Amino acid sequence: MNLEIILHAGIATGTILLFATIGELLAERSGILNLGVEGMMLIGAMTGFSVSLATGNPWLGVLAAMIAGGILSILHAVVTINFQADQVVSGLSLTFLGTGLALVLGEGLTGQSPPLIPVVNIPVLSAIPFIGPIFFQEQSILVYVGYLLIPLVWYYIKYTRPGMHLRAVGEKPEAADTMGVSVYGLRYLYTIVGGCLAGLAGVTISLSVSPGWYSAQTTSGLGWIAIGLVIFAQWNPVRAVVGAYLFGALQRAILDLQGPAVILGFPNPLFANSNLGFFLKMTPYLLTIVALLIGSRAAMRQRIGAPAALGVPYIRGERGL
Amino acid sequence: MSNKRLWSLLALLLVLVMLVAACAPAATPAPAADQSASAQDTPAEEAPAQAPADTSTDAGTYQIPTTEEGKYNVAFVYVGPHDDGGWTQAHDQAREFVENNVADVHTAYVENVAEGADAEQVIRSLARKGFDVIFTTSFGFMDASEIVASEFPDVDIIHISGFKANGENFGNLMGSMENMKYVAGMVAGARAKADGNPKLGYIATFPIPEELRLGNAFGLGVEETCPECTIDVRWIFTWHDPVLEKEAASSLFDSGAQVVMTGADTPAPAEAAPDGKWGITYDYQYNCTNPQCLTSMYWNWGPVYANIVDQSRNGEYVGGWEYFDSDTGGMGLFGFGEDEELMPGVASIPEEDLAMIKETYMKFLSGELDRFDVFSGPITDNQGNLVVPEGVSLKQEDLDGFKEFGSECETCMYWWNENISAELPSLD
16 A cells, blocks of 8 residues: 555546536536436537547547537526526436436447546656656646646636626625626526536546446445535535545545555554445545535535535525525 | 524435445435337337336336246346446346346346345335346345245245245255356465465455355465465445455455455456456356456356246246356356456466366366365364364355354354454354
């Protein structure tokens, strides 16, 4: 067991969660809760995989995956923004729709090997002790894209004018509307951006982190963890990143922890009793449930900074909350 | 709906969905089974014409296929997808074999069936639909198969890899894959010795007799060619999770393993092997395609199944404990067959080791060696106890039983061979 290796693998797996979480975070910040992340990720993973297989260019696959995720999310936007339908129900159906579509269209893709996203080292940075081998060596290009996305989104939400509009639409849409900000337009935009990022998260799995198409098990619940992470991160992109990488590292740590008989001079309980692995496998889901329970308490939500209009359809001309 | 209520509902729903996702990662609608195979056999127009009469029904989220009148109907229940590249694909290959080689037979399957209550529903629905023979191909389908068999005495249910049978219409079937694991262990040991890195890895699924037996057989084989080699273990607690299997393989390779072997369903070890390291795949003959793959320890269920279907149709099937050995042709090692070429990683093993491996393999195929030779003494476990003394061999009940499951085993399969660095928790 080696901390460097666990974190290195955790960053790669965490990048999947990072994209999905940031996407969901942007949508939720605009007031749209989209529970269809898992479905959009699967569609993205399948589309990217098959486009890369057909064209021989993994970047086209990435592009197609983002477009596919975006298209699927338009459905959610239409249903929840134009028709003001319940966002929970619409999001859940989006998951089922996305999963079903991906399975049908992905039939026959298992076992194929399309060109993958290249893995590269960053010169200079990779020579930094400890940090270098974890963050800048032998990582997929998409991992580096993830690094760039974090400060970008953080700065965008916090300091730019469009970022302020985004927050306004999610906190008090009627005020934003009065100020001349298009609530419908922005909610559409961020729902679609969220879909694109979910698609990107999917293709990160199928063309990079664990290459391949394994029907519904390609994502195996990562989309749900991403939704939990948004609450865990209190709608803050920087916290979301830390959470994503931590969850990623946890997945790998569960396996690596089984190896040594003795850790830091203490007998390793996981080595002596492998059945404890059952419980460790549960922990990411358990943490997600805890995050959701916290998120479901109104007082608690206010304190942790949920967008006030999250999940509430905006109807122009009606009195607000 | 008030905000707070919405959130409670959302939390509740998510908890539910995650439970489903965690327990049954593949609990999604299974596509209607067997379109390709039945399309070859029956005129295409026939299916739509029948459609109103017997449409598919759902058992929960699973779509139950229909039977064909006038044919002998055989159903398969799979734990993974039919094209998983491993365990389930080997069974699906066998299903096609039955479809093509047994007269007047119709086959169908339900895939991605979760072990437990879901499985019982699916098997019961198939029996109710009128299938004559049902093969349930995962360890966790055992109790479900037993229950449904008692409700439908006219349906023969054959369960793969468990340890229960009722002497009538519910039988148990398994083969001695330990023979192939043993030879694969010899290959892995020789390869690791030649590479100068005496560390190996085993991806294990659940701590049940089968997994321990197969791991120990591998370890005993390794000892033949590389006495100083040790084997690391990673438990993954699932039969089929391609992403997790790959992660477990990487975990083993990263901690120094030179060759990784798996007990799970997909060819993850070969896919995850970095340059200069090796993986051994399991179950499906043609999943050893990657240059890092040494060999595949494969099943050939087709002839075995065809035989059982014939017996069942003639009313001769008696559900007992059938355990076929490697002289039946029910299994093999990819690359060692007559029209096959050795994988590069095997062809470059030093000549004397390779000759010994080939000779042992041929002896297993001819029946000169069998599973009791794999588990013949002296065998020492990794706690230092002599499990099997010199000149003695384990018995069948020792190979696949725990006392806790009601087996009459004396030396139950709850130990690790001395070269495996892992521990087993107490069963009490």
